[in-house]
Amino acid sequence: MTSKPRLKIGIVCYPSVGGSGIVATDLGNQLALLGHEIHFISYERPFRLGSNSANVFFNQVKINEYELFRYPDYTLPLAVKIGDISQKYSLDIIHAHYAIPHATAALLAKNIVRHCSQQKPKVVTTLHGTDITLLARDPNLRSIIQYSIEESDGVTAVSNSLREESISLLGIKKAVEVIYNFYQPKIPAIPAAQIRKDLGIGTDEFMVIHLSNLRPVKRIPDLLRIVAASKHVRKLKLVILSGGNFEQFLPLVDELKLKNNIIVRENILDIENYINAADLGIYPSETESFGMGILETLSFGKPVLASNSGGIPEVMQHGRTGYLYPVGDVQSFTQGLDELIENPQERQKMGERGKVRAQSLFNTEKIVKEYFDFYQKTLNS
Ligand code: GMT
Secondary structure (H helix, E strand, O other), rough: OOOOOOOEEEEEEOOOOOHHHHHHHHHHHHHHOOOOOEEEEEEOOOOOOOOOOOOEEEEEEEOOEEEOOOOOOOOOHHHHHHHHHHHOOOEEEEEEEHHHHHHHHHHHHHHHHHHOOOOOOEEEEEEEEEHHHHHHHHHOOHHHHHHHHHHHOOOEEEEEHHHHHHHHHHHOOOOOEEOOOOOOOOOOOOOHHHHHHHHOOOOOOOEEEEEEEHHHHHHHHHHHHHHOOOOOHHHHEEEEOOOOHHHHHHHHHHOOOOOOOEEEEEOOOOOOHHHHOEEEEEEEOOOOOHHHHHHHHHHHOEEEEEOOOOHHHOOOEOOEEEEEEOOOHHHHHHHHHHHHHHHHHHHHHHHHHHHHHHHHHOOOOHHHHHHHHHHHHHOOO
């Protein structure tokens, strides 16, 4: 960061174990390492945000529950907090991750700041997926999402697929730039053999990994059915690193007689140790604008079976880094799983290709630079 300006950036994101919050946190951390001043704003400390460092600050939004209001409101106190932080630290950029309520609150904050001071922060909004694919279909939310996108100073989407869907679904005129997600794999600190032993997975067993928040869009019942239908089910262990409660799936686990095949770990931070110990990843989602779990799995040289849907084909390639199947095609997923269980050489080749692809297309330095350039472009517009 010799000649580049030091920016002051507010990052507004969800703190929970979801892709958008994780990407926002990693982006903020990386920008801070480059010398920029980063102010996270959310109702809780983001999941992967460590303690405050020299350039990283967390600002919590407090919500009051007034008896007068039947439902507590988050958007207004969020807007006030963004405005306060923006004025106090003279933010250059307010980067809202997820259209609502973050972009909406950021726009309100920008107007408050302009009203009270000479400052003119720019609002950058990153669309992450369900803010478009799910919520923009809701007539109660559609126009506010449309407005929040059109009024942002700069808009990005995490894949071409999401960009196209945003434009066709909302008819927006705003330019939407695609900036892919990135992942900086940490070096596993625990040997694969140790992790497998701790999980109770034998050396002759096959470990499938799945990382997600278990929402309906992830099609967890399909995941369970794929494992249950495998002809190698007796030596299969499915390890789910979950950001949600798995209990709702226990009746199906029982029905499919998978009690001894499933290992669930919640809110895991050292995902690298688990992915590194796995043989393959499965992601049968209804759709993914990108699929962070897929990128994370590829990054450790593991092949992936996933749905041919949304932005997933931009992240991985059918027949090269794993296999893509139509959504819900449990039978084909199972065939692919069995094929790769039986063919370790092919698995290794695919895994290596996936790792190279992850490192070259979705590496941290490249993508963080794209965001920085986008901030500069937006500031100069
Ligand atoms: O995975 C989720 O459902 C959470 C959601 C979120 O907003 O946190 O993830 C979305 O954003 C991620 C980060 O950009 C993408 O990797 C996910 O594909 C996307 N989820 C969907 O499109 C369903």
